[in-house]
Amino acid sequence: MEPVTQQLELLGKTVAKVSDEQARVGETLFRARCRTFGTPPPVASANRRVWGTLAAVTAATALAAGVWIYVRSRPPAMSPIVTYQLAGNSTAAAPSFFETKHNDLEVRFSEGSVITVLPETGVRVLDTKPQGVNLSIERGIVRCNIRHRANTDWTVKAGPFDIRVTGTRFEAEWVPTTSHFELTLEEGSVEVTGPHVSGTQRVVKGERFTVEVNRGEKSLVGLGLVPAPSAQVTSVELPVAQPDIAEPIVRSATVDWSTLAKAGKYREALSIVDRLGFDVVLQRSDAATARLLADASRMGGKPKQAQQAFLFLRERLHVKAETAFVLGKISADQLNTPAQAYRWFDTYLREQPKGPLREQALGRSLELSKYAPRNQLLANAREYLTAFPSGAHAPLARKTLGQTTDAR
Amino acid sequence: MLIDDAGVAHAEIVPLPAKRTDAELVDGLRRHLPWAQQLLFERYGAFVERSVRRVLGTDYHVDLADVIHDVFIAAFSSAHTLRNAEAISSWIRSVATHTACNTIRRRKSRAWLRFFSPDELPEPPQSTATDAKEAHDRTYRLLSHLPVDERVAFALRFIEGMELLEVAEACRVSLATIKRRIARAERSFLAGAKTDPVLAHWLERGDRWNP
Numbered sequence: 001m002e003p004v005t006q007q008l009e010l011l012g013k014t015v016a017k018v019s020d021e022q023a024r025v026g027e028t029l030f031r032a033r034c035r036t037f038g039t040p041p042p043v044a045s046a047n048r049r050v051w052g053t054l055a056a057v058t059a060a061t062a063l064a065a066g067v068w069i070y071v072r073s074r075p076p077a078m079s080p081i082v083t084y085q086l087a088g089n090s091t092a093a094a095p096s097f098f099e100t101k102h103n104d105l106e107v108r109f110s111e112g113s114v115i116t117v118l119p120e121t122g123v124r125v126l127d128t129k130p131q132g133v134n135l136s137i138e139r140g141i142v143r144c145n146i147r148h149r150a151n152t153d154w155t156v157k158a159g160p161f162d163i164r165v166t167g168t169r170f171e172a173e174w175v176p177t178t179s180h181f182e183l184t185l186e187e188g189s190v191e192v193t194g195p196h197v198s199g200t201q202r203v204v205k206g207e208r209f210t211v212e213v214n215r216g217e218k219s220l221v222g223l224g225l226v227p228a229p230s231a232q233v234t235s236v237e238l239p240v241a242q243p244d245i246a247e248p249i250v251r252s253a254t255v256d257w258s259t260l261a262k263a264g265k266y267r268e269a270l271s272i273v274d275r276l277g278f279d280v281v282l283q284r285s286d287a288a289t290a291r292l293l294a295d296a297s298r299m300g301g302k303p304k305q306a307q308q309a310f311l312f313l314r315e316r317l318h319v320k321a322e323t324a325f326v327l328g329k330i331s332a333d334q335l336n337t338p339a340q341a342y343r344w345f346d347t348y349l350r351e352q353p354k355g356p357l358r359e360q361a362l363g364r365s366l367e368l369s370k371y372a373p374r375n376q377l378l379a380n381a382r383e384y385l386t387a388f389p390s391g392a393h394a395p396l397a398r399k400t401l402g403q404t405t406d407a408r
Numbered sequence: 409m410l411i412d413d414a415g416v417a418h419a420e421i422v423p424l425p426a427k428r429t430d431a432e433l434v435d436g437l438r439r440h441l442p443w444a445q446q447l448l449f450e451r452y453g454a455f456v457e458r459s460v461r462r463v464l465g466t467d468y469h470v471d472l473a474d475v476i477h478d479v480f481i482a483a484f485s486s487a488h489t490l491r492n493a494e495a496i497s498s499w500i501r502s503v504a505t506h507t508a509c510n511t512i513r514r515r516k517s518r519a520w521l522r523f524f525s526p527d528e529l530p531e532p533p534q535s536t537a538t539d540a541k542e543a544h545d546r547t548y549r550l551l552s553h554l555p556v557d558e559r560v561a562f563a564l565r566f567i568e569g570m571e572l573l574e575v576a577e578a579c580r581v582s583l584a585t586i587k588r589r590i591a592r593a594e595r596s597f598l599a600g601a602k603t604d605p606v607l608a609h610w611l612e613r614g615d616r617w618n619p
Contacts, residue, residue: 007611008594011543012566014610017459018544019567029453031473036480037446123442126450360542363605392539392609 024264027195034176099123100392107187109133112147113154128374148188161194161215177212196263216259261292266300278305287317303334321352325361342371363393366400430493437487446483455497456480462568463508463560465548496503498577505560505578512556534555540607550600550607558593565590
């Protein structure tokens with residue numbers, strides 16, 4: 001293979017790795033899923049309701065006689081399935097989807113687990129395996145009583161959330177129209193992954209975990225206690241008028257722009273900040289909050305506000321060095337003020353001569369050579385080659401010294 | 409349907425469902441069945457996300473969720489072109505690639521409306537930029553200046569690491585065409601990388617770098 005091809009492949013692997021580390025796959029897929037399948041699954045037509053009623057009556061009769069029945073499952077057009085018993089090694093049957101209208105529906109599985117599907121709920125069995133089932137709550141509420149055994153392995157999906165179950169009783173709800181997720185543990189514990197959940201969220205007996213995905217809010221409370229907002233709620237509190245919500249779901253009036261910002265939803269976060277007043281939010285911020293606001297402004301395409309926030313950090317909160325470096329990047333990359341950019345990189349180098357961003361600050365300074373005093377330019381080039389002889393900007397440093405020496 | 413001696417109908421007894429095979433999925437897609445469309449998303453959503461992200465890179469004015477939605481809508485409407493179950497992943501990848509190309513072309517045609525040029529897009533979260541991240545950002549910045557066909561071929565070949573035949577299938581061209589396209593992309597990329605100190609460094613020292 002040509003050496004240059006090999007080098008391109010190595011570069012490509014680096015790029016892919018960085019891309020994968022930065023990606024928020026779960027949230028992206030959740031939003032894509034909502035856009036693609038925005039409407040709930042179709043309800044059975046009038047003709048099929050007759051069949052559904054007959055099947056329900058039949059099943060009730062069979063149940064009364066102590067007979068467990070299996071019902072052939074078909075695509076959503078078929079009547080709701082009444083009861084199941086999971087066969088350990090079932091083959092050649094179709095996945096099942098069922099939904100309820102006015103009554104509960106109990107579904108029993110051969111390994112002893114039972115789920116109760118409450119009214120107005122749609123459930124899909126995605127997959128079966130010897131140790132458990134993958135179930136999807138498409139909408140509504142399901143009560144699960146999953147039998148614990150040594151190798152129990154159930155996954156209950158509720159919208160974009162995955163609940164990993166090894167044996168417990170809980171109730172899970174997913175409302176796709178409002179992106180509301182709620183999980184109440186009655187026995188045992190589960191682990192939850194999904195939007196606004198860092199890593200996994202463990203929920204134990206007696207706790208209720210709620211996530212309002214669209215608002216970026218979550219809470220974990222003990223049952224019977226007054227719900228409190230999650231720890232990430234911002235320090236800025238203002239009343240929020242929500243006339244379109246008939247039943248208030250949010251348990252706090254706190255506006256949580258910071259949670260949106262931490263989730264990477266910069267534009268949404270900044271629109272809330274705009275309503276609150278950027279200056280007001282900034283003035284009330286501690287260093288961490290001001291830094292979050294500054295980064296959100298930079299990533300959300302508001303470099304002037306970002307600059308203001310970083311200047312606030314420096315001048316009012318005395319956060320030096322790195323703020324100078326980032327101000328340099330904002331000036332160079334977003335505001336197109338290279339002279340100012342050079343001054344900020346130079347400031348960083350004076351405030352933290354041996355700092356972690358030294359190589360990059362020196363390198364960026366060399367790139368902005370025409371804004372640097374001659375002596376400083378030469379000094380930076382020499383310093384770069386001494387400290388980072390194999391660095392990314394080493395060729396530029398050598399060229400700087402060569403050109404300057406020849407010209408003078 | 410089972411009918412007992414008394415003439416009462418009972419539901420047929422069958423074991424619970426096993427996993428759908430790809431053949432069943434293809435059949436369901438061709439018949440535009442909702443369960444098949446949802447299953448396609450569940451099985452290939454992450455694959456599509458990665459495919460479009462490889463091509464589109466760090467273009468923050470593009471909402472990946474919108475592009476993924478477009479991919480699946482296009483897939484649902486072109487399911488009749490799916491030849492067989494073995495071809496599902498290459499088929500969905502070609503739909504994703506084609507959709508990503510269209511996204512790039514639409515953005516280029518509206519570029520004059522934007523205040524930011526692609527070079528001035530805000531950067532991803534980390535304020536402490538690493539060498540690797542710089543290389544990532546500058547690679548996509550450079551790729552954004554290449555013609556769409558070359559950019560896509562380069563991204564699939566070198567960033568996604570696909571073989572030439574796979575790239576040709578994804579781009580819906582012949583092997584000979586994709587070889588020529590990749591060769592042009594390489595030349596353009598290397599010419600641009602020479603003037604970028606970070607990329608030039610990566611390409612010179614690539615053999616010493618260990619990801």
